[in-house]
Amino acid sequence: MRTYLITLALIFMLGVPAVAFEIEEDRLFPGAGQELRILSTTDTVIFSPLIEGFQKTRPDLAVRYTVASSQEVFRAIYDEGAQFDLVISSAMDLQMKLANDGFAASFSSAATQALPRWAFWRDQLYAFTQEPVVMIASRHAFEGLVMPRTRQDLIRVLRDNPDRFRGRIGTYDPQVSGAGYLFATQDTRQSDTFWRLAEVMGALAPRLYASTGTMIDQLRDGDLALAYNVLGSYANARLPEGGDGVVVELEDFTLTLLRTALVPQNAANPKLGGAFLDYLLSGEGRRLIRDEAGLPPIDESALAAGQHLRPIRLDPGLLVFADPLKRQRFLREWSGALIHP
Amino acid sequence: MTGFFAQSIRRRLILQLLVVAALLSVLLYFSIRSVADDAVETSADSILGAATMAIADQLRGADEGVEVDIPYSAFSMLGSISQDRVFYRIVVGGQTITGYPDLPNPPQGASLLSPVFYSTLFRDTHVRIAAVERAVLVERASVPVLVMVAQTRQGQAAIVATMANRAAALGLGFFAVAAVLSLLTASSVLRPLRRLAGAVGRRGPQDLRAVTGSTPAELAPFVLALNGFISRLRGALSRTETFITEAAHHIRTPLATVRAQAEIALRQTDDAETRATLHKMIRAVEDSSRSASQLLDHATVVYRTDQRDEAALDLGLLTRDIARRLEPTAEIRDLTLGLTLPETPVEIKGDPLLIESALRNLVDNAIKYSLADGRIDIALTVVDGRAEITVADTGRGLSGATAQELTERFRRGVNVADVVGSGLGLTIVAEVAAAHGGRFALTENTGGGACARISLPLR
Numbered sequence: 001m002r003t004y005l006i007t008l009a010l011i012f013m014l015g016v017p018a019v020a021f022e023i024e025e026d027r028l029f030p031g032a033g034q035e036l037r038i039l040s041t042t043d044t045v046i047f048s049p050l051i052e053g054f055q056k057t058r059p060d061l062a063v064r065y066t067v068a069s070s071q072e073v074f075r076a077i078y079d080e081g082a083q084f085d086l087v088i089s090s091a092m093d094l095q096m097k098l099a100n101d102g103f104a105a106s107f108s109s110a111a112t113q114a115l116p117r118w119a120f121w122r123d124q125l126y127a128f129t130q131e132p133v134v135m136i137a138s139r140h141a142f143e144g145l146v147m148p149r150t151r152q153d154l155i156r157v158l159r160d161n162p163d164r165f166r167g168r169i170g171t172y173d174p175q176v177s178g179a180g181y182l183f184a185t186q187d188t189r190q191s192d193t194f195w196r197l198a199e200v201m202g203a204l205a206p207r208l209y210a211s212t213g214t215m216i217d218q219l220r221d222g223d224l225a226l227a228y229n230v231l232g233s234y235a236n237a238r239l240p241e242g243g244d245g246v247v248v249e250l251e252d253f254t255l256t257l258l259r260t261a262l263v264p265q266n267a268a269n270p271k272l273g274g275a276f277l278d279y280l281l282s283g284e285g286r287r288l289i290r291d292e293a294g295l296p297p298i299d300e301s302a303l304a305a306g307q308h309l310r311p312i313r314l315d316p317g318l319l320v321f322a323d324p325l326k327r328q329r330f331l332r333e334w335s336g337a338l339i340h341p
Numbered sequence: 342m343t344g345f346f347a348q349s350i351r352r353r354l355i356l357q358l359l360v361v362a363a364l365l366s367v368l369l370y371f372s373i374r375s376v377a378d379d380a381v382e383t384s385a386d387s388i389l390g391a392a393t394m395a396i397a398d399q400l401r402g403a404d405e406g407v408e409v410d411i412p413y414s415a416f417s418m419l420g421s422i423s424q425d426r427v428f429y430r431i432v433v434g435g436q437t438i439t440g441y442p443d444l445p446n447p448p449q450g451a452s453l454l455s456p457v458f459y460s461t462l463f464r465d466t467h468v469r470i471a472a473v474e475r476a477v478l479v480e481r482a483s484v485p486v487l488v489m490v491a492q493t494r495q496g497q498a499a500i501v502a503t504m505a506n507r508a509a510a511l512g513l514g515f516f517a518v519a520a521v522l523s524l525l526t527a528s529s530v531l532r533p534l535r536r537l538a539g540a541v542g543r544r545g546p547q548d549l550r551a552v553t554g555s556t557p558a559e560l561a562p563f564v565l566a567l568n569g570f571i572s573r574l575r576g577a578l579s580r581t582e583t584f585i586t587e588a589a590h591h592i593r594t595p596l597a598t599v600r601a602q603a604e605i606a607l608r609q610t611d612d613a614e615t616r617a618t619l620h621k622m623i624r625a626v627e628d629s630s631r632s633a634s635q636l637l638d639h640a641t642v643v644y645r646t647d648q649r650d651e652a653a654l655d656l657g658l659l660t661r662d663i664a665r666r667l668e669p670t671a672e673i674r675d676l677t678l679g680l681t682l683p684e685t686p687v688e689i690k691g692d693p694l695l696i697e698s699a700l701r702n703l704v705d706n707a708i709k710y711s712l713a714d715g716r717i718d719i720a721l722t723v724v725d726g727r728a729e730i731t732v733a734d735t736g737r738g739l740s741g742a743t744a745q746e747l748t749e750r751f752r753r754g755v756n757v758a759d760v761v762g763s764g765l766g767l768t769i770v771a772e773v774a775a776a777h778g779g780r781f782a783l784t785e786n787t788g789g790g791a792c793a794r795i796s797l798p799l800r
Contacts, residue, residue, distance in 0.1 A: 315420025316427035
């Protein structure tokens with residue numbers, strides 16, 4: 001509440017133009033000269049070390065960091081023409097849609113050119129983290145059972161122990177969460193087992209969430225026995241090693257989300273946006289992403305080591321599920337499988 | 342330009358080959374480009390068409406209308422070759438139900454069986470569009486559905502640009518190789534010509550043999566013409582020499598008669614005046630006779646250097662013989678003739694007639710240009726494997742003229758106007774020396790007079 005008031009006060013004081021999209025956080029990191037404006041889906045807490053690190057290299061810059069949900073970030077740029085110098089989002093499909101439809105400016109530097117082929121699209125969309133999408137489970141809830149290592153295992157365990165898991169399974173609600181929608185649609189692409197899993201989970205009255213944070217909280221509180229499709233980076237940071245909560249990277253496949261950034265076409269200072277992107281991809285930026293933000297930076301060798309890791313491809317295929325008809329159809333099928341009245 | 346071309350066959354050949362190579366290189370470049378363009382466009386089109394068909398194949402008639410389910414792979418496959426932007430539009434019964442409503446329709450209408458392709462400008466970028474039409478049954482009515490998928494062609498342009506660069510490199514490489522080859526070709530084509538020119542050019546002044554040896558068929562007419570010319574020249578030369586020989590002979594014989602008669606008359610008269618006149622007459626006849634001899638000698642030398650009779654001969658013997666024969670002439674002039682010969686014979690290989698003629702001319706010259714009471718020293722030595730004959734006199738010298746000048750035909754010294762001479766003597770000597778691989782030198786003596794030196798290789 002206090003942050004919210006401060007945010008409101010800041011908006012008034014600095015005369016930020018009235019915006020129609022829904023802002024969750026807005027913070028100014030003061031600096032001497034020009035203002036770099038970043039619109040992001042990543043919480044300020046996670047990103048502030050990076051911004052402060054960046055300001056050490058560019059003390060002349062002030063940074064305004066605005067946080068919104070992925071849908072709102074997309075809407076702000078696509079529909080409202082909001083002016084930002086860099087747009088960061090975990091919703092790869094929406095970022096892809098922005099770039100494909102001409103809302104991203106071209107940007108190229110030595111740092112972006114060093115990225116592996118799968119970590120960028122054209123010279124517009126660049127990934128700076130690779131985050132596995134995992135299952136988290138409570139050891140206590142699985143007492144006496146073998147911890148599942150694949151989706152088939154999970155289906156079997158759920159089927160064999162319906163009473164233990166009824167009402168204690170959590171997953172994203174794709175109708176509300178952009179990330180949840182992306183994970184669910186990408187799951188259907190990887191294997192048919194997803195729909196079987198959805199049917200099994202649907203029979204056990206799953207609880208639906210809008211964010212990873214709440215699912216982790218409820219698992220720690222003992223309300224949830226397991227949560228499926230959770231951002232591993234957040235889970236690793238908040239579930240201590242050896243505690244009750246375990247992070248499971250399913251071995252049949254583990255989707256890997258790429259957090260991406262783009263410089264919008266209408267940016268007031270595209271060079272500043274590019275400079276921040278370069279910082280994210282620099283050695284120091286990567287170190288801060290790993291150590292301070294707790295997110296895995298782009299690292300091809302880590303992907304090569306984990307055979308089960310499947311980075312979500314940055315290609316026009318992502319546009320398919322952004323199609324309204326397709327979305328409608330998918331959500332109908334998903335609801336049919338998961339929501340049993 | 343014509344003049345430039347006319348200067349050198351080689352240059353003309355190289356230029357023409359280079360022009361051909363350049364044309365071929367340019368042709369190669371453009372044909373590779375066009376083939377590459379076509380190939381890239383065809384492959385990109387086929388993927389775009391496949392994506393369009395994949396969407397069209399998923400169209401179903403349902404109760405509430407046409408059901409559209411775009412397969413993930415339809416767009417994903419478009420990303421497999423290049424990172425190009427993708428647009429699409431699905432029109433059901435004239436109404437855009439999803440996609441980009443402003444994507445233009447196919448100008449010529451779509452086909453049911455296979456996609457039609459067209460290029461157009463969409464949202465400020467060039468796009469290639471594939472469109473396919475399907476008829477979907479909805480409540481027993483056929484509803485036309487138009488599926489359009491568009492893709493920008495930056496990736497294709499990049500591939501084509503890469504190929505164009507390679508094609509250009511290939512063209513340049515081709516041209517470079519062709520240039521080197523054309524240089525080599527020009528040289529090799531012209532080599533027989535150069536060889537022929539060299540063979541003819543290296544010949545000595547008297548060498549009038551026919552040109553033999555293998556020549557390319559194209560040069561055969563030229564060689565034939567050259568040989569014809571040479572044989573005509575030889576004929577003309579030999580006729581001239583025959584004429585000179587005949588003429589000299591015809592002059593010498595009556596002169597001998599005149600001289601004999603004059604000598605008889607000299608013996609028969611005691612009248613001092615008549616005797617003086619007869620003496621003058623005899624000398625004049627002698628000079629004329631010598632001139633005629635020299636003409637004859639020269640003709641012989643020219644003829645014989647061409648067809649020499651090589652034989653081993655003792656130069657010492659030959660020199661002594663000459664000295665003995667010319668001694669009376671020297672005595673008439675009150676000249677002392679000194680002869681120095683080695684004790685061993687000095688053998689050389691040569692034509693005795695030619696060598697004798699050369700020596701006679703040398704000694705004769707010395708006698709002719711010596712002042713009375715003078716001295717002529719003839720010496721034969723062996724120096725560095727060469728036989729060297731020096732004829733030194735105490736005469737009037739060369740007065741600055743060089744040996745080179747004096748050995749020219751009919752060229753005489755500037756200080757000899759009072760002596761009858763043909764100007765052929767030293768020419769003969771030089772020619773004979775050259776014909777035998779020897780050298781001839783003429784120098785001024787320090788104490789006055791000239792020293793002629795002829796050196797010939799030992800056998």
